[in-house]
Amino acid sequence: MDMGPLIAYEIISENTNLFFAFLIGIGFGFVLESSGFSSSRKLVGIFYGYDTVVLKVFFTAGITTMLGLLFFSLFGWIDLSLIFINPTYLYSAIIGGIIMGAGFIIGGFCPGTGVCAAAIGKIDAMMFLVGIFIGITFFNETYPLWEGLFKASYLGTPKISELFGISDGLMALLFVLMAMAAFWLGERFEKIKKPVVY
Amino acid sequence: MKPRILLAIFAVPLALIIAAVPENTTHAFKLTPSELLEEANSGVQYYSPDEIADMIIKEDPSLQLIDVRNADEFEKFNLPGAMNIPLTDILSEDWQAYLDQDIRINIFYSNGSLKSDKAWMITRQLGYENNYVLMGGLNYWVETIMNPTSPNATSPDEEFAKYDFRKGAGSALGGSAGAMNESTTSSKPALPVIRSKPKKKRVQGGC
Numbered sequence: 149m150d151m152g153p154l155i156a157y158e159i160i161s162e163n164t165n166l167f168f169a170f171l172i173g174i175g176f177g178f179v180l181e182s183s184g185f186s187s188s189r190k191l192v193g194i195f196y197g198y199d200t201v202v203l204k205v206f207f208t209a210g211i212t213t214m215l216g217l218l219f220f221s222l223f224g225w226i227d228l229s230l231i232f233i234n235p236t237y238l239y240s241a242i243i244g245g246i247i248m249g250a251g252f253i254i255g256g257f258c259p260g261t262g263v264c265a266a267a268i269g270k271i272d273a274m275m276f277l278v279g280i281f282i283g284i285t286f287f288n289e290t291y292p293l294w295e296g297l298f299k300a301s302y303l304g305t306p307k308i309s310e311l312f313g314i315s316d317g318l319m320a321l322l323f324v325l326m327a328m329a330a331f332w333l334g335e336r337f338e339k340i341k342k343p344v345v346y
Numbered sequence: 347m348k349p350r351i352l353l354a355i356f357a358v359p360l361a362l363i364i365a366a367v368p369e370n371t372t373h374a375f376k377l378t379p380s381e382l383l384e385e386a387n388s389g390v391q392y393y394s395p396d397e398i399a400d401m402i403i404k405e406d407p408s409l410q411l412i413d414v415r416n417a418d419e420f421e422k423f424n425l426p427g428a429m430n431i432p433l434t435d436i437l438s439e440d441w442q443a444y445l446d447q448d449i450r451i452n453i454f455y456s457n458g459s460l461k462s463d464k465a466w467m468i469t470r471q472l473g474y475e476n477n478y479v480l481m482g483g484l485n486y487w488v489e490t491i492m493n494p495t496s497p498n499a500t501s502p503d504e505e506f507a508k509y510d511f512r513k514g515a516g517s518a519l520g521g522s523a524g525a526m527n528e529s530t531t532s533s534k535p536a537l538p539v540i541r542s543k544p545k546k547k548r549v550q551g552g553c
Contacts (some may be wrong), residue, residue, distance in 0.1 A: 204350075211357055218364045321365035324357050331350045 153230050175265050179205070187267035188256025188272065195253055198341040200334030207327045214320050228316075237300035255279065377471055391466045392481040393453055395490045396508065399515040402426055410450040411480075414465045415457065423484070425455065426519065433461050436468055446474045455487070457479035490515045 154160045160168070183205050184190045193199025220226040252258050255276045257265060264278065265273030287294070309319035377385070385391070401409045402425070411428035415422045420430040431441050433456075446469075449474065453464035454477065462479045469477045480487065494512035497505035 172440040208353060211361075214359050215364060216355065219360070221369070222364070222367060315365070315369060316363040317361075317369065319365065321361040328350070328354050328358065331353075335348075335350065 153226065153232075167192075176260070177267070180261055180264045181268065185261045186266070186268055186273070188261075188271065191258070191261060192253060194257050196341070197337040200331075200338060202220075203334055207330060211324050211327050214323065218317060218320055225262055233305035233307075235305055236303040237299055238303055240298050240300070243297070251283075363452070377473075382467065382471060386463075386467065387472065391463075391470070391477075392459075392479050393478050395487045396485075396511065396515075398425075398453060398480055399491050399512070399519065401520055403515055408449070408451050410452050412444075412452050412454050412465075413456070414454050414461050415491045419457075425484075425487070428455075431465075432463055436465055445469050445477060446472070448475060450476065452477045453480050454478070456483050458483045458485055491519065 155162065180186065183201060185202070185205070190199055191202055194202045217226065217228065217231070221228045248258070255262070255272075257273055257276050259280060262273050262276045265279055265337050291298075307316070307319075309316050312319070348520055371514070398409075398411075409427070411425050413424050413428045413430045414433045414436070415430075416432045416434075417430060420428075420432075424430070429444070435441065436445070454465045456462045456465075459479055459482055462483060463553075466477055466479045481488075491512055494516060497509055
């Protein structure tokens, strides 16, 4: 019998959900901080090839969640058709990705790690957050200018497995193998580059 | 051992398993066989003829009688306000909005209760709520409501009260006191507009 998602099946309310989100958020922040993600030198290491811990942490989180959801679905614990999938607006995704990536390299943080680093008192992270809020305000105030581009090329919620016409399970296997290859390559790069002291 | 190797030892076999098994398609059915058996045995699906007669006379708007016999039998005789969904058509898309809703009390009936029990089992297994069965079907209906037998003189008062109710209900519904309700096609009730209950929606969210 399906038991999840918990909100869609009205097992928990929206407010209880927010409470769980709060607890999970604390856990997320804790993992970010304990993985050293509040150091921008460590974060941007991924771009210069001397530290691939960002890749490892996020890829590991991804494959853990993916396998967990697929097994839950196999056991009939969760109805995957009710899981939220971020809808794809192609141009928004590409342009947003470029802006986010540029901001990541220039600022040395992504939004989550920026908050994390600000919380342990890093001044550059606080400045980074100020920048984020300026960006958010600018985007919202000028939203009518961007609306056409923002909503262009709406693809719904496509999945790579659907694009290739393979099962979710097979896609998961390919993704796990990809992760393993990426980890191996990452560690090779770390050996080639000279170690950086943070 | 490197964490990378350790992760591979766990993740790769799990991914192999998930790639090899078929995707779960079990969510179409909501009850396990034992749950269904328990419900069927407990008799929660039954409404007695007295309860139904009372609802018909009071013109209870939540009542929707559903005749699951075939169309010929339905034309010959039906209960007031009943609609016809032959058992063979019960999975048709046309009727889904009537069967899967949370506004009315659907009462299945047939000659006995065999067909209506089948209809109830199918809809229950599909996870639909608010579907019930007329206990004993039309045969028991005729026996109790249309031609009630007077209780023995030594019976308790409740039996007499029940008998009086049945006699009144029977004559109101065209039982032995009046002519048997020979239905005509023109008296077929207009199908009520029923709002299908909203489907479960995807959770909204994102980061």
